Amino acid sequence: MSLTVREARSVDAQRLTLLLEQLGYPTSSEAVARRLKRLATSKADHVLVAELGGKLVGLATVHVSLSIEHDKPAAKLSAIVVDETHRRRxxxxxxxxxxxxxxRARDCCLIFLTTAERRKGAHAFYRRIGFEETGRRFARVLD
Structure with a gap:
């Protein structure tokens, strides 16, 4: 079976909802479709999906932004998940x-990501593909 990575489309919303639930972010297909539509208007944000044999089995988003810390943009890798039945492939x-x-096409100087401490398998994956642990994440929910 061939693996293809492409931009997400609105018709992917239902399957993306299931992947997001596996990642720990329960949501609705309607909400995902709405977010995909909003993200599609952004030149800085991309939602990528992986298809294996015609089945959507993975998701990753990338957000490119400028910062005061770097001369070049940085890319944040977020919401990366592979269907639990298709991991390690x-x-x-x-x-x-x-x-x-x-x-690289956007001339970014680095890719960074955040991950929950409980995701030990993900940490091993990131290290294996060349990411280094550089700190901790703190968050504050805004109402």
Whole structure:
């Protein structure tokens, strides 16, 4: 079966909802469709999906932004998930490679990500493909 990485489309919303639930972000297909539509209007944000044999099995988003810390833009890799029945088959690596290609095309100086401390398997994956742990994330929910 061939693996393809492409931009997400609105028709992907239902399957993306299931992937987001596996990642720990329960949501609705309507909300995902609305967010995809909004993200599609942004030149700085991309939602990528991986298809294996015609089935959507992975998701990654990339957000490119300028900062005061760097002369060049940085790319944030977020919401990366591979369907639990398709892990360890190169899907995650293909998604990260596509994100890296996008970051290089946008002249980014680095790719960074945040991950929950409980995701030990994800941490091992990130280290294996060349990411280094550089700190912690703190968040504050705004009402």
């Amino acid at each position: 190169g899907v995650g690596e293909a998604l990260v490679a596509a994100v890296e290609a996008e970051a």
